[in-house]
Amino acid sequence: xxxxxxxxxxxxxxxxxxxxxxxxxxxxxxxxxxxxxxxxxxxxxxxxxxxxxxxxxxxxxxxxxxxxxxxxxxxxxxxxxxxxxxxxxxxxxxxxxxxxxxxxxxxxxxxxxxxxxxxxxxxxxxxxxxxxxxxxxxxxxxxxxxxxxxxxxxxxxxxxxxxxxxxxxxxxxxxxxxxxxxxxxxxxxxxxxxxxxxxxxxxxxxxxxxxxxxxxxxxxxxxxxxxxxxxxxxxxxxxxxxxxxxxxxxxxxxxxxxxxxxxxxxxxxxxxxxxxxxxxxxxxxxxxxxxxxxxxxxxxxxxxxxxxxxxxxxxxxxxxxxxxxxxxxxxxxxxxxxxxxxxxxxxxxxxxxxxxxxxxxxxxxxxxxxxxxxxxxxxxxxxxxxx
Numbered sequence: 372x373x374x375x376x377x378x379x380x381x382x383x384x385x386x387x388x389x390x391x392x393x394x395x396x397x398x399x400x401x402x403x404x405x406x407x408x409x410x411x412x413x414x415x416x417x418x419x420x421x422x423x424x425x426x427x428x429x430x431x432x433x434x435x436x437x438x439x440x441x442x443x444x445x446x447x448x449x450x451x452x453x454x455x456x457x458x459x460x461x462x463x464x465x466x467x468x469x470x471x472x473x474x475x476x477x478x479x480x481x482x483x484x485x486x487x488x489x490x491x492x493x494x495x496x497x498x499x500x501x502x503x504x505x506x507x508x509x510x511x512x513x514x515x516x517x518x519x520x521x522x523x524x525x526x527x528x529x530x531x532x533x534x535x536x537x538x539x540x541x542x543x544x545x546x547x548x549x550x551x552x553x554x555x556x557x558x559x560x561x562x563x564x565x566x567x568x569x570x571x572x573x574x575x576x577x578x579x580x581x582x583x584x585x586x587x588x589x590x591x592x593x594x595x596x597x598x599x600x601x602x603x604x605x606x607x608x609x610x611x612x613x614x615x616x617x618x619x620x621x622x623x624x625x626x627x628x629x630x631x632x633x634x635x636x637x638x639x640x641x642x643x644x645x646x647x648x649x650x651x652x653x654x655x656x657x658x659x660x661x662x663x664x665x666x667x668x669x670x671x672x673x674x675x676x677x678x679x680x681x682x683x684x685x686x687x688x689x690x691x692x693x694x695x696x697x698x699x700x701x702x703x704x705x706x707x708x709x710x711x712x713x714x715x716x717x718x719x720x721x722x723x724x725x726x727x728x729x730x731x732x733x734x735x736x737x738x739x740x741x742x743x744x745x746x747x748x749x750x751x752x753x754x755x756x757x758x
Contacts, residue, residue: 378437378557379626386433386619398429400616422604426612430619434577434587437556437622439563442596444587445603446615450552450572451476452608453586456599457548457570458517464489465516468506470497472527474550474572475719477519497521497536498529498662504539514543520566521550522559523662523674526714526730528653530662533669537565552576552705557629558670562591568599575705576675578621579628583614628707628735632675635738639731642742643679648687648749650727653678676704677731681749685726688713692729694748697740704732709741 376384388398401424406417417423427446434444447453454477461467461484469481471494484490493506497520507515518540522531533549540547548568549561555576561569571577573585590596603609640654655666656673666673681687692700692713699710711731714720733741 378560381433381436382557382625383623385436386429386431388429398426398616398619400612401425402612420612421607421609424612426615427610430615430622431587433619433622434556434571435589437560437625438551438569438589439556439560440569440589441591442589442593444571444589445596445599446573446610446618447586447588447603447608448610449584449608450570450574450586451480452603452606453570453572453588454550455480455606456588456602456608457568458484458490458519459602460546460548460568460595460598461490461516464491466491466493466509466512467517467519468493468495468503468515468545469519470521470524470529470531471495471723472497472524472529472721473519473521474525474552475717475721477550478721479719481519496529497524497531498665500532500535503531503536507536507540507545508543515540515545517546517548519548519550520561521553522669523553523655523666523676525553526676526678526724526728528553528655528660528662528674528676528678530655530665530669532665533559533561533566534564537561541565553674553676554670555625555629557626558672558674562589567592567595573618574703576629577625577705578618579625579706580617580621581703581706581708583617583621585610585614585618629672629675631735632733633672635735635741636675636677636731636733637673638738639733639742639745640677643677643745646746646749648681648683649679650682651678651680675733677733679729679731680725680727681729683727685713685715688727688729691745691748695744696748697736697744698731698748704730706732707735709734709736 404420431443481492495503495506547566549566550570552572569589571587588599637656644652655662701710715726
């Protein structure tokens with residue numbers, strides 16, 4: 372049945388209970404740490420909630436269907452737990468190629484693994500396909516064990532030529548992991564393009580309401596899927612039942628939320644590009660954006676994240692954050708509420724991210740309200756209204 376349905380429909384229908392007379396439409400929350408068990412448990416039998424629960428299963432099934440995977444997702448207690456599980460697939464002493472711009476804690480974990488385990492890393496501009504493939508081949512130092520991809524990247528919104536990267540990495544035996552948090556399964560399905568592993572911060576768009584912290588990993592390969600699941604059990608990186616139930620509830624409106632927020636982001640990007648107080652705007656919807664052509668051909672939508680650099684440097688950026696009233700000054704992204712932050716306020720952010728870059732996560736509020744708040748915070752200068 373899944374093969375005949377669009378991802379937008381699967382977000383609503385996948386992971387539902389069996390359709391029986393008098394049965395529930397939604398899967399219930401089961402609050403139990405352990406299960407009745409005598410003798411040797413049969414494969415797949417519930418035993419202890421660290422290994423699996425009825426409340427995880429519907430969400431994992433729905434996410435697997437959304438990503439076009441042959442297997443259910445593996446839910447984790449946080450996005451970082453999911454990232455750690457994926458990076459655990461790098462063998463001892465192996466090398467991983469990572470984007471120079473990526474989620475800052477992904478890069479911090481790579482640095483930590485280098486210090487503790489000897490894993491090495493090569494940093495690349497993920498939008499430079501030739502440079503990425505050269506780094507994966509490792510001319511002179513041997514091929515990488517893993518290529519880590521973000522597309523769009525956090526926070527610079529670079530777009531990777533994913534099909535070419537997957538093909539080139541596989542030629543030298545490297546695994547390809549894609550953090551699909553920004554694009555969501557509605558924007559791209561990396562597993563269907565040949566990627567080995569997909570990672571999500573479920574906290575963001577999938578759950579969508581800024582009220583849970585969760586992560587997920589997906590893999591089609593049976594051994595890889597089992598390895599990641601075993602990592603979750605052994606490391607105790609498990610999710611609570613309430614959080615997963617809330618994430619599934621949020622997933623049901625994913626298509627509507629993404630459609631609204633992407634549409635508003637494109638409107639705001641076009642207006643900000645003309646604003647006299649703005650020096651630069653990054654959003655793939657703009658024809659002037661470096662990733663526009665690639666995003667148009669590879670992604671289903673341009674995403675809901677904007678990058679802007681106001682005239683006046685970091686101080687001007689901080690003034691915008693202080694001045695907004697509707698936009699929420701906060702980290703994270705992908706919630707129903709619009710938020711913004713200056714990324715280099717974090718010492719761990721990539722050094723090549725401009726000091727004055729504001730990352731905006733567009734929510735589902737009325738776009739005119741969002742625009743008026745931004746315009747005022749930037750110091751006015753436009754006369755746009757809901758004419």
